[in-house]
Amino acid sequence: MGKGFDVNLQATAAVNNSIDRRLPDTLDRLARLIAQPSVASRGEGMQACAELVAGLLEDLGFNARLMPTSTFPVIYAEGGSGDKTLICYNHYDVQPEEPLELWESPPFQLAERGGKLYGRGVGDDKGQLVSRLAALRALRDVLGEVPCRVKFVIEGGEEIGSPGLPELVDENRDLFAADACVWETGGVDYKDRPTLTLGARGILYVQLSVRSLNHDEHSGGAHIVPNAAWRLVRALASIKDGQERILISGFYDDVRPLGDIDRGLFGKLVEPDVEAREKEFLGIDSYVQGRTGQEALEAVFEPTANICGISSGYQGEGLKTVIPAEASAKMDFRLVPDQDPADILRKLRIHLDQEGFEDVEVQFMAAESPAVTPYSDPFVQLTAATAEEVYGSSVAVHPLTGGSGPLHAFRHYLGVPIVTLGVGYPEGLAHAPNENIRLRDFILGTRHMAHLVQRWAEEEV
Amino acid sequence: MGKGFDVNLQATAAVNNSIDRRLPDTLDRLARLIAQPSVASRGEGMQACAELVAGLLEDLGFNARLMPTSTFPVIYAEGGSGDKTLICYNHYDVQPEEPLELWESPPFQLAERGGKLYGRGVGDDKGQLVSRLAALRALRDVLGEVPCRVKFVIEGGEEIGSPGLPELVDENRDLFAADACVWETGGVDYKDRPTLTLGARGILYVQLSVRSLNHDEHSGGAHIVPNAAWRLVRALASIKDGQERILISGFYDDVRPLGDIDRGLFGKLVEPDVEAREKEFLGIDSYVQGRTGQEALEAVFEPTANICGISSGYQGEGLKTVIPAEASAKMDFRLVPDQDPADILRKLRIHLDQEGFEDVEVQFMAAESPAVTPYSDPFVQLTAATAEEVYGSSVAVHPLTGGSGPLHAFRHYLGVPIVTLGVGYPEGLAHAPNENIRLRDFILGTRHMAHLVQRWAEEEV
Numbered sequence: 001m002g003k004g005f006d007v008n009l010q011a012t013a014a015v016n017n018s019i020d021r022r023l024p025d026t027l028d029r030l031a032r033l034i035a036q037p038s039v040a041s042r043g044e045g046m047q048a049c050a051e052l053v054a055g056l057l058e059d060l061g062f063n064a065r066l067m068p069t070s071t072f073p074v075i076y077a078e079g080g081s082g083d084k085t086l087i088c089y090n091h092y093d094v095q096p097e098e099p100l101e102l103w104e105s106p107p108f109q110l111a112e113r114g115g116k117l118y119g120r121g122v123g124d125d126k127g128q129l130v131s132r133l134a135a136l137r138a139l140r141d142v143l144g145e146v147p148c149r150v151k152f153v154i155e156g157g158e159e160i161g162s163p164g165l166p167e168l169v170d171e172n173r174d175l176f177a178a179d180a181c182v183w184e185t186g187g188v189d190y191k192d193r194p195t196l197t198l199g200a201r202g203i204l205y206v207q208l209s210v211r212s213l214n215h216d217e218h219s220g221g222a223h224i225v226p227n228a229a230w231r232l233v234r235a236l237a238s239i240k241d242g243q244e245r246i247l248i249s250g251f252y253d254d255v256r257p258l259g260d261i262d263r264g265l266f267g268k269l270v271e272p273d274v275e276a277r278e279k280e281f282l283g284i285d286s287y288v289q290g291r292t293g294q295e296a297l298e299a300v301f302e303p304t305a306n307i308c309g310i311s312s313g314y315q316g317e318g319l320k321t322v323i324p325a326e327a328s329a330k331m332d333f334r335l336v337p338d339q340d341p342a343d344i345l346r347k348l349r350i351h352l353d354q355e356g357f358e359d360v361e362v363q364f365m366a367a368e369s370p371a372v373t374p375y376s377d378p379f380v381q382l383t384a385a386t387a388e389e390v391y392g393s394s395v396a397v398h399p400l401t402g403g404s405g406p407l408h409a410f411r412h413y414l415g416v417p418i419v420t421l422g423v424g425y426p427e428g429l430a431h432a433p434n435e436n437i438r439l440r441d442f443i444l445g446t447r448h449m450a451h452l453v454q455r456w457a458e459e460e461v
Numbered sequence: 462m463g464k465g466f467d468v469n470l471q472a473t474a475a476v477n478n479s480i481d482r483r484l485p486d487t488l489d490r491l492a493r494l495i496a497q498p499s500v501a502s503r504g505e506g507m508q509a510c511a512e513l514v515a516g517l518l519e520d521l522g523f524n525a526r527l528m529p530t531s532t533f534p535v536i537y538a539e540g541g542s543g544d545k546t547l548i549c550y551n552h553y554d555v556q557p558e559e560p561l562e563l564w565e566s567p568p569f570q571l572a573e574r575g576g577k578l579y580g581r582g583v584g585d586d587k588g589q590l591v592s593r594l595a596a597l598r599a600l601r602d603v604l605g606e607v608p609c610r611v612k613f614v615i616e617g618g619e620e621i622g623s624p625g626l627p628e629l630v631d632e633n634r635d636l637f638a639a640d641a642c643v644w645e646t647g648g649v650d651y652k653d654r655p656t657l658t659l660g661a662r663g664i665l666y667v668q669l670s671v672r673s674l675n676h677d678e679h680s681g682g683a684h685i686v687p688n689a690a691w692r693l694v695r696a697l698a699s700i701k702d703g704q705e706r707i708l709i710s711g712f713y714d715d716v717r718p719l720g721d722i723d724r725g726l727f728g729k730l731v732e733p734d735v736e737a738r739e740k741e742f743l744g745i746d747s748y749v750q751g752r753t754g755q756e757a758l759e760a761v762f763e764p765t766a767n768i769c770g771i772s773s774g775y776q777g778e779g780l781k782t783v784i785p786a787e788a789s790a791k792m793d794f795r796l797v798p799d800q801d802p803a804d805i806l807r808k809l810r811i812h813l814d815q816e817g818f819e820d821v822e823v824q825f826m827a828a829e830s831p832a833v834t835p836y837s838d839p840f841v842q843l844t845a846a847t848a849e850e851v852y853g854s855s856v857a858v859h860p861l862t863g864g865s866g867p868l869h870a871f872r873h874y875l876g877v878p879i880v881t882l883g884v885g886y887p888e889g890l891a892h893a894p895n896e897n898i899r900l901r902d903f904i905l906g907t908r909h910m911a912h913l914v915q916r917w918a919e920e921e922v
Contacts, residue, residue, distance in 0.1 A: 041779035096781065113893070160780055201681070205780045214744030218892075220863030222767035223705075223760040224748035229768035229790075230701070237698035240691070242817075246685075283675030287685035293787060301683040306683035306691035308783050309774030318502075319622065319666050319826050321793050321864075322769050329690075330775060332680050332782050356703075365780050389885050403681030403782075431679050431783060 008458070011142055015450045018138035019443065026134040026446075027117070029056055031110035033092075033126045034119040040093035040160045046072040053092045053129070053154055060133055061140070062152070063340055066304050067172075069164035072156030076175070080136070081144030082457050087151045087178035090129040090408060091158030094121035095431045099133035102433035116436045124430040125184045128422045129154065132182070133441060147457035151178060154315035155406075158184070161205055161366020162406040180379040180456070181410050182449070187441055188424030190274040193396045195385035196446065197420040198380065199372025201300070202335035203345050204402035205308075206445035207363040211284045213325035216313065229312040232327035235357040239348075240305045241330075244289055246333075249350040251344065252304070256337045258301050262399040266297045269396055281427060291296060300402050304334040330365075334404060369408035372400060373417045379456070381417040386455055390448040419450050469919070476911045479599035480904065483759055487907075488578070492516055494570035494587045497579035501554035501621045507533040511862075514553050514615055516589070521594055523613070527634075530625040531619030537636070541597070541607030543918050548612045548639035549589040550871060552619035555582035556892045564892035575795065577897045584898045585891040586645045587853055589883045590615065592903060595888040597758055608918035612639055616867075619799060622666075622827040623867040630870035638833070641840040641917070642877040643910070645869065648885030651735050654857045655848040655909065659834025660883045662761070663796035664865040665805050666769075667822040669696060673791070674786035677774065681906040685783050693788035697817040700772035700792075700809075701766045705750055709812040712764070714810070715799045719762045722836050723860040727758045730857060761861050765795040791826075795863065802828035830869035834878040840917070844880040851909040882909050 019026075033056070037048035050066055050073045057064040064078035072093065092307060092349050097107035097120050105111035107120040117127065138145050153176060155165050189195050212226035240246050270293050279285065308331060313324030333344055345364060352360050373380060375397065384395045407418055423445035429435045480487075494517070499510035511527055511534045511843065518525040523540030533554065558568035558581045568571035568581040578588065597607050614637060618624050630637060650656050673689040701707050749756050749787050769792060774785030794805055806825060813821050834841055836858065844855045868879055883904035890896045 041777070041781065096777065098777070192860040194602060203782070205782070212745070214742070217743065218864065219765075219767045219769060219896060220795065220865070222765035222793075222795060223763050223863065224752055224757050225743060226745060226749050229771050231693050233697045233768065233771075234703055236694045242695060281675070282678065282686060286672070288687050289683055296685050303685050304680075304683035306680045306780055306782075306784060307688060307694065307774065309776045309785060310678060310690050310694070310771050310788065311769030313768065315770045315772040319791060319793075320769060321664070321666070321767075323767060327771070330780060333683065333781075334683060334685075401681060402684060403679060424714060429676075431781070432676055 004032050008454070010119055011454065012451060013141040015454065017246060018141040018149045019227055019446050019450065022134065022137065026130060028123070029119070030127060030130040034110040034121055035108055036091050037108050037158065038121070039096050040072060040157050041096055046093065046156050049092050050075055050156055051350050056133060058121065060137055067168065069168055071160070071163050072164070074168060075152065075154040077152040078149065080148055080150040082148035084457060085149040085151060086453065086456070087153060087176060087181045087410065087414065087416060088132055089124045089181060090152065090154045090184045091133065092129070092154055093154065093156045093159050094124070094126070095159050102445070104434055111336070112439070115439050116234070117439060117442065118434060120435055122435055123424045123428040124435065125158065127437050127442065128186070128424070131423045131446045132449055135453065138450050139453060140231045142243045146453070148453060150284065151176060158405065161203065161368060163366065165406045166409035170361060170413050173392070173413055176414055176438040177414050178414060180435045181414070181416040181418040183407065183418050183420045185424060186420035187424030187445060188391070189396050189406070191271060191279050191425050193393045194391045194421065195396045195398060196380070196387060197377060197398040197401045199400045200370065200403060200405045200407045201303070201400065202339060202341055202343040202366045202370035202408070203366065204333040205331070205366040206345070206348065207328055207330050207365055208232065209326070209328040209361045209363065210235070210359055211326050213323065216274060216325050217323040219321040219323050222323055222329070227323045228327040231357070231359060232310070232312060232329055233332045235352060236307065236329060236362060237356045238357070239351070244414060246305045248347050249354070250347050254338045254340065254343070255303065263298065265397050265399050266294050266376065269297050269370060269398065270294050278426065279402065280392070300400050301336050303336050306332050306334070308332055314432060335370050336368045336400070337372055339370060341369060363429050368406055371407035371411040371418070373419070375399070375410065377417040379417040380419055382456055383421060386452045387421065387448055390451050391444060421445060421452065462675055462693065464857070470777040472915065473912060475603040475680055476599045476915065477908055479602040480595060480911065483496050483595065483598065484904070488571070489592060490594070491578070491588060491591040492585070494591060495571040495582055497567055498569050499554050499617065500557050500747040501533060502557055507554065507617050510553050511536055511617060517594060518613060521598055522781065528629065530618070530629060532621070532624050534627070535617065535629060536613065536615040538613040539610065541609050541611040543609035545918060546610040546612060546639040547917070548614060548637060548642045548871065548875065548877060549593055550642060551593065551613065551615045551645045552586045553585070553590070553615055553619065554617045554620050555585070556620050560894060563754065565895055566746060570690040573900070576900050577580050577894050578900060578903065579895060579897045583896055584618065584885045584889040585896065588898050588903065589645055589885070592884045592907045593910055596907045596914065600914060601909050607914070608649050611915060612898065613709060623829070626867045627870035631874050634874055637875055639875060639877050640745070642875070643870050644879050645882035646879045646885065647883030648906060650857050651887050652732070652737065654854045655852045655859045656859060656881070657841070657848065658862050660798070660835060660861045661831065661864060661866045661868045662861060663800060663802055663831035663869065664827065664829050665794040665796060665802040666792070666827040667806065667809070668789055668826060669694070670787070670789040670822045670824065672787050673900060674784065677786050678784040680782040680784050683784055688784045689788040690785045690820070691772070692820060693773060693790060696813060697768065697790060698820045699816045699818070700812070707766045709808050710815070711808050715804070716764065717798045719759055723762070724759065726836060726858045727755050728858050730758050730859065731755050742772055755910065761863050762797050764797050764800060767793050767795070769793055792856070795865065796831050797861070798831045798833050802830060829865045829867060832868035832879070834872065834880070836860065838878040840878040841880055843917055843920070844882060844913055848882065848909055849911045852905060882913065
């Protein structure tokens with residue numbers, strides 16, 4: 001306490017002032033970044049966006065460079081000084097903007113309406129990145145320098161499963177060496193409490209395809225002519241039963257049982273009105289299998305088999321009487337500790353063969369391993385404490401998020417604890433039309449980032 | 462025998478001579494009809510084509526008039542005289558000509574190359590109609606009059622499911638009253654044998670749709686957020702099992718067992734080399750359930766549940782991790798005697814409700830009832846006998862075709878036996894680019910029509 005504490009309080013106030021004062025400039029940077037499409041799934045605008053991001057880091061006084069991967073370049077940047085090293089993972093790629101007609105303003109144009117910022121990537125993940133940079137800029141303004149070493153690893157393939165990123169981290173363990181990691185995502189929950197997420201599920205993304213014929217045929221022959229759509233429907237139905245149990249042999253073998261600490265954290269997250277609000281937002285009366293309360297929350301520790309899309313035959317207006325020659329489905333399996341995507345892929349192929357679906361081709365598209373940081377980790381504890389200070393609210397700690405990311409590489413190759421913080425909120429429509437963030441969350445998330453870095457740098461090692 | 466037989470032979474020769482002599486004029490009429498586009502699916506040229514057809518009938522001395530329907534006019538025409546009345550069903554609409562670039566000559570311009578006539582509708586159905594008219598004209602040339610009453614019902618909506626036609630027939634039972642019916646289609650098979658088809662399956666066409674959410678969601682929530690694609694897959698899988706058995710309760714209740722006569726007819730149709738040729742054309746090693754030979758042919762008397770198309774979620778390149786909010790499938794059920802499409806629609810709804818798929822909406826799109834004429838019918842026997850005389854070949858009698866058409870209205874409202882005969886052949890590319898018929902089939906089909914009418918008119922009632 002005493003003098004040091006006062007100095008810190010004054011510095012924090014100054015940092016917050018700087019964040020506020022520079023907000024127009026910060027939003028201008030965000031607008032430039034949103035205006036540069038960077039749709040990884042179709043490879044649009046990736047190099048241009050990478051160069052734009054590198055430029056934003058150079059503006060901050062960081063050394064930035066592009067590291068090639070098999071797909072799109074990773075921006076690596078270093079700056080700041082101090083005994084500790086923080087590594088920040090972000091991504092500059094975004095989800096496809098379709099369906100375009102549902103956007104109320106153009107997706108690649110930052111728009112402000114009613115205290116919200118709209119645009120593809122504004123929440124996921126360009127807004128998060130710009131917020132991090134704004135926090136570090138404010139620290140430099142007030143303290144003369146960012147008070148710890150900061151390394152940015154900003155990839156261009158997050159939305160397509162981060163191809164090559166784990167290998168890049170593995171090959172650059174020395175270059176990327178750090179003491180802690182701030183992940184790309186974060187924000188507040190329905191109660192406006194800051195959220196802290198301690199892990200992410202893994203993922204296996206595949207396309208199942210079947211061809212039954214040379215060409216679509218008149219459906220008058222359906223009693224003898226094989227139908228690709230029917231084959232696919234049967235193959236899909238064999239993967240999961242009506243009670244959500246995945247039927248692939250050995251699928252659950254490596255699922256780690258839920259521990260008491262995590263169960264306790266889930267207990268604190270139960271909010272019936274939040275659940276009701278989420279259901280209203282989704283337009284549903286109940287979750288699958290009627291799950292509710294703590295059971296629904298803890299289900300994030302169960303792996304899933306999800307159909308992302310199906311396509312076969314005639315999909316236009318009116319009617320066409322055909323037997324489709326081809327059918328395909330995209331699927332993601334969300335994996336929990338300690339499942340391994342390569343193992344699950346192998347088991348899926350065996351399952352289809354055993355069920356008589358040798359004709360259903362499995363095309364591997366992406367994989368990531370699950371990863372978690374324990375709640376007891378000191379950096380986790382500091383992130384939670386600083387969040388409480390900035391937001392004036394308790395922190396909602398999520399032991400695991402339902403989504404996925406390349407956390408595994410950072411957690412296991414670099415050995416760092418990983419925390420989340422940021423500018424998002426639950427109705428931000430990430431991946432959907434009218435993706436948005438709230439301006440107040442943007443400011444608070446930026447303050448939290450600055451405050452965490454400042455406090456961490458000051459602490460005894 | 463004796464004199465009458467000789468006279469008939471002489472008359473037949475004279476009729477054939479007349480058909481040959483008038484061939485250039487007949488082809489000129491066909492050329493005018495082909496040159497008038499009449500694409501029902503986009504409503505192009507329908508009124509003009511109807512008037513042109515009415516003009517061709519007036520040229521033949523028939524009284525022709527247009528009868529309005531909810532879509533395109535039906536041409537109704539009467540002519541000839543005698544104790545018996547024949548009704549001819551044809552259609553003047555054609556399939557869309559796309560893809561245009563695959564046509565070797567313009568689709569709406571009759572072209573003759575290598576003994577074949579090319580053009581949209583030349584086989585389906587304008588060539589068939591012009592052949593019928595040429596046959597009747599030759600009979601008038603030789604006999605002074607068409608020797609029976611002939612009524613033409615020529616619709617403009619066959620390629621879009623004959624909307625309103627059954628109701629029109631129902632409402633005009635007295636006007637359309639007849640003793641027998643010649644259907645729009647027919648010709649020879651791969652072995653150049655004349656074919657005679659005794660019925661068509663019915664059809665129920667529906668779209669199944671399910672909405673599980675307000676909007677597509679990030680697939681990280683798949684452990685609790687309902688997925689429309691999964692709902693649809695499960696609903697579809699509940700409709701038919703892996704052995705092609707349709708699981709809708711009561712679905713097979715009204716299926717008439719295959720009779721010995723039909724079984725005998727199928728026995729005569731078994732042609733291993735034709736089956737091999739068809740499989741090669743389809744690019745398959747075997748039919749569904751390994752059916753082959755007579756079993757594969759007889760399976761046309763089994764109803765089908767066919768998926769024409771499925772659409773849900775992300776279908777683009779690469780990957781997108783979403784939970785689809787909506788999913789839909791188009792299905793046709795081909796129905797056999799004595800199934801009723803309205804009954805099947807009701808049973809489908811009950812099935813889905815019973816299986817817990819109240820959320821799957823069933824949109825009715827089209828229906829036609831099955832209809833067959835027994836092989837023992839005298840008009841069928843006469844059609845087969847006259848075909849053998851004209852073609853000098855045995856007749857391939859098909860008890861049922863896998864496709865559907867508005868036969869039911871004629872068979873059941875008018876009570877007439879229905880036969881097929883005509884100018885087509887298996888590689889005529891109906892509905893496809895370079896639709897064609899062979900000139901020799903056109904002449905033989907025209908002779909057969911004339912010969913059938915002449916013989917039928919002479920017979921004792």
